[in-house]
Amino acid sequence: MPDPERSMPRTVSRRRLLATGLALAAAGPAPAAEAVPEDGRYARFLARGPFADPARFPVGVWLQSPANARAWAGIGINLYVNLWKGPTAAQLDALAAAGMPVIAAQNEIALSPRYRDTVIGWMAHPDEPDNAQPLPGGGYGAPVPPEEMQARYAAMRARDPSRPVLLNLGQGVTWDGWFGRGARTDHPEDYPRYIEGADIVSFDVYPVTSRHAPVAGRIELIGRGVQRLRGWARAGQGVWAVIGASRIGNATRRPNPAELRAQAFMAIAHGAQGIVWFAHQFAPRFVEAAPLREPDTRAALAAVNAEIAGLAPVLGRGRPEPGLRPQAGAGVTVRALAHDGALWLICINDRPAPTRLRLRLPGAMRGVEPATGVRVASDAAGRITLGFAGYQPRILRLG
Structure with missing residues (x-):
C-alpha cells in the first residue's frame, strides 16, 4: 500500500x-x-x-x-x-x-x-x-x-x-x-x-x-x-x-x-x-x-x-499565434494555435467570478465550440466577445 x-x-x-x-x-x-x-x-x-x-x-x-x-x-x-x-x-x-x-x-x-x-x-x-x-x-x-x-x-x-x-x-x-x-x-x-x-x-x-x-x-x-x-x-x-x-x-x-x-x-x-x-x-x-x-x-x-x-x-x-492577446483585465488566458487551416483558441477564466473577454481576431471568422456545439462568430472587423463562468475553459475552432 x-x-x-x-x-x-x-x-x-x-x-x-x-x-x-x-x-x-x-x-x-x-x-x-x-x-x-x-x-x-x-x-x-x-x-x-x-x-x-x-x-x-x-x-x-x-x-x-x-x-x-x-x-x-x-x-x-x-x-x-x-x-x-x-x-x-x-x-x-x-x-x-x-x-x-x-x-x-x-x-x-x-x-x-x-x-x-x-x-x-x-x-x-x-x-x-x-x-x-x-x-x-x-x-x-x-x-x-x-x-x-x-x-x-x-x-x-x-x-x-x-x-x-x-x-x-x-x-x-x-x-x-x-x-x-x-x-x-x-x-x-x-x-x-x-x-x-x-x-x-x-x-x-x-x-x-x-x-x-x-x-x-x-x-x-x-x-x-x-x-x-x-x-x-x-x-x-x-x-x-x-x-x-x-x-x-x-x-x-x-x-x-x-x-x-x-x-x-x-x-x-x-x-x-x-x-x-x-x-x-x-x-x-x-x-x-x-x-x-x-x-x-x-x-x-x-x-x-x-x-x-x-x-x-x-x-x-499547432503553430503558436503569440500575437493574439486577450483583453487586459479580463482575467482570461488564451492559448492560440493554428492547425490544419483553423485557428484554435484554448481559453480559461483564471478567476472564480464570471467574466467577458473581447478579442480581436486576424479577420472575420466563425466557428464552433466542439465540447458544446455552440457556434460563434466575430464581426466584420474580427471582434468577438466570449462569456465565461468562473474557472470555465472554452475551446474554440475558428476559420
Whole structure:
C-alpha cells in the first residue's frame, strides 16, 4: 500500500501542518502560451515510442497498481508515472501485457533491454525534493539541496543517456509561502536550480481539496505554477502538471466534473505539455484508485481525457499565434494555435467570478465550440466577445 508521507505528492493535510495565513500573490491575466522549443532529450521522448504520434498527448496517472492498467486505459490514461516499491519484473511484465508505458525509477531491472519499449523515462527520487524531508527519528529536516538532485540526474544520464528524467516538485512552485519547505520557505530562487536536474519537470498542487486558505479553491494556482515552470525551464525541457482527481486527504470534498475539467485545461491553456492525475484517497479511508470506484468521477475523468485526446494533434503540431492577446483585465488566458487551416483558441477564466473577454481576431471568422456545439462568430472587423463562468475553459475552432 502506498506510503503517503514518502512516496507520492504530499498534501498539506497529510503533513499535519497548521495554516499560517500567508498571503499569496495573485496570478493575474496571462499572455498566450507559446510552445517550448523541441530539442534535447524531451524531443527524443516525443519522437519515439507512444508519443511519437502527435494524436497522443501525455495523460498519466500517479503511482498506480499495474493490475489496474487496462481499467485506467479504458478512461483515457496513456501513461503510468512511478511504481510502488518498484519497478519489479512483475510490475513491468504486467504493464507490457496491458500496453501501458511507464516512467519509473531507474534500476537494473528497468534498464534491461527487455523493457525498453515499456519504460520510456526515468523518475527522479525523492518525489518533491523541494519540501522539508522526513527524518529517520521523526520530524522534518531540510529539503534535498538542488545540487544533490543535479548529481542524481547526472548519474541517471550516465547510465542511460537516451531516456528523459522526470522530476516532480511540490506546491512551493506556485505558493512561495508554502511552509512545508521549512527553512526554504519563500525561496523561489531555488527552483531554477532544481530544474537543472531534469528533462521533464512537473509540480503538484491540489486547490479543490486543500484546507489552507492561500490555496483552497484557487484553481488558478495550477496555471500560475505551469507558467513559472515554463519561465524557469531551459529550452527543450518538458513542463507537466500533476492534478488532483480524488479527495486526497479531504474526507468531505472531492473534485466535481466541472472542477476536473477546469484543472486540466488550466494547465493546458497555460502551456503544460502533459498532465498526470493523482488518484489516491487517504480520508476517510485509503483507496488507491479512487476515481475507478466512483462512477461520476470515472465518467467525468473519461470525458476530460477524451477531450484532451481530441485536441492532441492541435497541441502537438499547432503553430503558436503569440500575437493574439486577450483583453487586459479580463482575467482570461488564451492559448492560440493554428492547425490544419483553423485557428484554435484554448481559453480559461483564471478567476472564480464570471467574466467577458473581447478579442480581436486576424479577420472575420466563425466557428464552433466542439465540447458544446455552440457556434460563434466575430464581426466584420474580427471582434468577438466570449462569456465565461468562473474557472470555465472554452475551446474554440475558428476559420
